[in-house]
Amino acid sequence: MNKKVFTDATQMSGNRGDADAIVVMSGVYKRFKDFEALKDINFQVGKQEVVVVIGPSGSGKSTLIRCINRLEEHDAGRITVDGTELTMDIRNIQEIRKETGMVFQNFNLFPHLTVLTNVAMGPRQVRNMPKAQAEELALELLTRVKIPEQADKFPSQLSGGQQQRVAIARALAMKPKVMLFDEPTSALDPEMINEVLDAIKQLASEGMTMVVVTHEMGFAREVADRVVFMADGEIVEVGTPTELFDQPQEERTKKFLSQIL
Amino acid sequence: MKLWIRRNLFRTWWDGVLTLAFGALAVWVLWTLVEFIFITGRWEIIEVNLKLLLVGQFPAESLWMVQGSLVAITFWLAAALGGKPRAPEDQVAWPRRIWDVIQRFGLIIGLGVLLVVLAGPTESAPLALAVVGAVAVGRVLNTTRHRVSWLARIPAIIWHLVLLIAPIALISLTLMQSELSLWGGFLINFYMAIIAIVLCFPLGVLLALGRKSTLPIVRLISTTYIELIGGAPLFVLLLLAGVALEFFIPSEVAPGSVFRAVTVFTLFTAAYLAEIVRGGLQSIPQGQLEAGKALGLSTVKITFLITLPQALRNVIPAQIGQFISLFKDTTLAGAALSIVELLKVSEAITKQDDFLGQGYIYEALAFVSLLFWVGSYVMSRESQRLEKRLGVGQR
Numbered sequence: 001m002n003k004k005v006f007t008d009a010t011q012m013s014g015n016r017g018d019a020d021a022i023v024v025m026s027g028v029y030k031r032f033k034d035f036e037a038l039k040d041i042n043f044q045v046g047k048q049e050v051v052v053v054i055g056p057s058g059s060g061k062s063t064l065i066r067c068i069n070r071l072e073e074h075d076a077g078r079i080t081v082d083g084t085e086l087t088m089d090i091r092n093i094q095e096i097r098k099e100t101g102m103v104f105q106n107f108n109l110f111p112h113l114t115v116l117t118n119v120a121m122g123p124r125q126v127r128n129m130p131k132a133q134a135e136e137l138a139l140e141l142l143t144r145v146k147i148p149e150q151a152d153k154f155p156s157q158l159s160g161g162q163q164q165r166v167a168i169a170r171a172l173a174m175k176p177k178v179m180l181f182d183e184p185t186s187a188l189d190p191e192m193i194n195e196v197l198d199a200i201k202q203l204a205s206e207g208m209t210m211v212v213v214t215h216e217m218g219f220a221r222e223v224a225d226r227v228v229f230m231a232d233g234e235i236v237e238v239g240t241p242t243e244l245f246d247q248p249q250e251e252r253t254k255k256f257l258s259q260i261l
Numbered sequence: 262m263k264l265w266i267r268r269n270l271f272r273t274w275w276d277g278v279l280t281l282a283f284g285a286l287a288v289w290v291l292w293t294l295v296e297f298i299f300i301t302g303r304w305e306i307i308e309v310n311l312k313l314l315l316v317g318q319f320p321a322e323s324l325w326m327v328q329g330s331l332v333a334i335t336f337w338l339a340a341a342l343g344g345k346p347r348a349p350e351d352q353v354a355w356p357r358r359i360w361d362v363i364q365r366f367g368l369i370i371g372l373g374v375l376l377v378v379l380a381g382p383t384e385s386a387p388l389a390l391a392v393v394g395a396v397a398v399g400r401v402l403n404t405t406r407h408r409v410s411w412l413a414r415i416p417a418i419i420w421h422l423v424l425l426i427a428p429i430a431l432i433s434l435t436l437m438q439s440e441l442s443l444w445g446g447f448l449i450n451f452y453m454a455i456i457a458i459v460l461c462f463p464l465g466v467l468l469a470l471g472r473k474s475t476l477p478i479v480r481l482i483s484t485t486y487i488e489l490i491g492g493a494p495l496f497v498l499l500l501l502a503g504v505a506l507e508f509f510i511p512s513e514v515a516p517g518s519v520f521r522a523v524t525v526f527t528l529f530t531a532a533y534l535a536e537i538v539r540g541g542l543q544s545i546p547q548g549q550l551e552a553g554k555a556l557g558l559s560t561v562k563i564t565f566l567i568t569l570p571q572a573l574r575n576v577i578p579a580q581i582g583q584f585i586s587l588f589k590d591t592t593l594a595g596a597a598l599s600i601v602e603l604l605k606v607s608e609a610i611t612k613q614d615d616f617l618g619q620g621y622i623y624e625a626l627a628f629v630s631l632l633f634w635v636g637s638y639v640m641s642r643e644s645q646r647l648e649k650r651l652g653v654g655q656r
Binding site for chain 2: 069094097100106108109111121122171
């Protein structure tokens with residue numbers, strides 16, 4: 001790793017200057033009926049920064065990143081992505097979704113379309129790129145995630161790991177400013193986890209801004225610029241991997257880490 | 262062989278009893294059928310009235326129009342639905358290919374041969390040859406357009422448009438050349454079914470989308486429509502279209518009964534189709550929608566590129582089932598609206614002087630059933646093929 005730029009202690013509280021922050025969340029609340037999923041979230045992701053979010057299930061990790069591209073609507077607070085604030089305005093939302101790529105736990109590839117069409121979908125339909133150009137781009141991205149030979153197959157003919165790499169290529173095709181990973185390896189068989197993590201690591205080394213929700217602690221330690229620990233809808237602790245994993249300050253962090261490590 | 266019999270037919274004494282009982286039943290049914298078809302059946306009533314049964318009182322001098330449409334439709338089916346030529350590795354030997362064709366179209370071919378025999382080979386041979394020729398030409402055209410490079414460069418959509426124009430032109434000619442009131446017999450069932458199917462499909466899809474719309478008014482109207490029309494018996498709706506309309510509109514300007522029947526069939530089937538499509542839409546996982554949103558696709562694009570194609574594919578059997586049921590229900594139009602469709606004609610011919618009071622209704626109804634059965638069976642077989650080709654359940 002050659003670019004630990006934002007790892008100094010001043011980021012502990014998350015209030016770095018807005019200048020080169022891609023994602024800024026301030027005072028964000030989200031509730032589902034009578035369950036409070038996010039409580040007063042203040043959080044920033046800087047350019048080229050890799051933020052890994054960890055925490056027990058039900059702690060609001062997924063909700064946090066799903067709020068960033070408005071798959072969930074936050075109830076209070078402000079979220080801006082690359083300077084655009086998320087409001088009720090659908091054009092704003094579309095704008096932000098164009099700039100954020102998302103990779104889901106269950107891949108969510110379009111089963112009725114070939115792998116190539118899946119990847120070319122975004123550029124063609126959202127960026128109005130001509131078909132040939134979009135497919136060229138798609139093939140290039142498939143090569144980047146090392147499965148160009150699967151281009152004409154359908155998603156169901158691929159292994160889980162391959163499907164997830166297609167999903168990564170599909171998100172990248174929009175040339176997003178930030179990539180959101182929602183537990184990208186949780187639905188995978190153990191032997192396929194590494195191929196997906198490798199693809200994500202490669203992205204990180206190329207300088208992609210990323211927010212990754214994961215249970216893979218080894219991966220977090222290796223790739224993250226900052227690790228965010230969440231519990232009960234709150235951000236409990238933020239720090240570099242070394243700080244958070246080796247000298248956790250908060251009781252809840254210590255407890256969680258002792259349970260999983 | 263012995264082992265197979267033991268394993269599959271007489272595994273236990275109870276299986277043996279069932280096998281014997283159902284075997285006997287099957288033999289009896291088969292025998293009764295064969296006896297009826299070849300021995301006791303008096304098919305001269307069909308032979309004499311074949312034209313009435315098939316096209317009603319359609320003027321004989323314009324009959325070539327109907328025949329032309331038939332030829333055009335077969336040509337179009339062969340050319341447009343024939344599919345691409347197989348890849349070399351999928352090539353199969355000729356006997357196997359012929360067997361495939363017999364499996365797929367054996368019934369239709371059989372029915373065609375039967376009709377030719379009934380109509381008298383000398384009169385119907387030219388038509389039969391024309392149909393066979395149309396299929397051949399359609400197939401050849403379809404293969405050459407994929408194989409010859411400069412033809413292949415023409416986009417598929419243009420091909421389909423061009424290929425569509427031929428049958429549509431001929432069908433419209435048929436429609437224009439004749440008084441609708443002179444139409445009758447199977448021709449009218451066929452056209453009512455086809456037109457209603459073509460019209461109800463988009464309406465049904467729109468209603469399904471409307472019922473899932475986020476706009477309350479659209480949702481309310483769609484739901485009310487579906488519940489109201491879908492909740493009424495079809496026969497009642499047909500009667501209403503016949504009687505009630507007269508109540509409000511003077512009969513001189515009221516649309517003809519065929520038009521009304523087609524309208525009712527369309528509206529009715531659309532309501533059911535809407536529920537089928539809605540079921541299909543509900544079967545699409547939420548994740549598909551989210552993936553579309555995350556890419557930045559608009560709601561319209563998500564619907565038409567992602568959810569709807571998958572939903573429609575998932576409910577092909579139910580959709581075709583609804584179309585088959587519509588096809589068969591066209592016989593209701595005779596009783597409800599006095600349209601001289603096949604069933605009505607088949608009853609009428611038993612009242613001709615030569616056949617009156619001699620129980621010819623069996624033969625007449627058997628012929629009616631045969632036509633509908635062949636049509637329905639082919640539709641359901643083709644729907645299974647379509648499912649396989651679209652890979653339902655596999656991807």
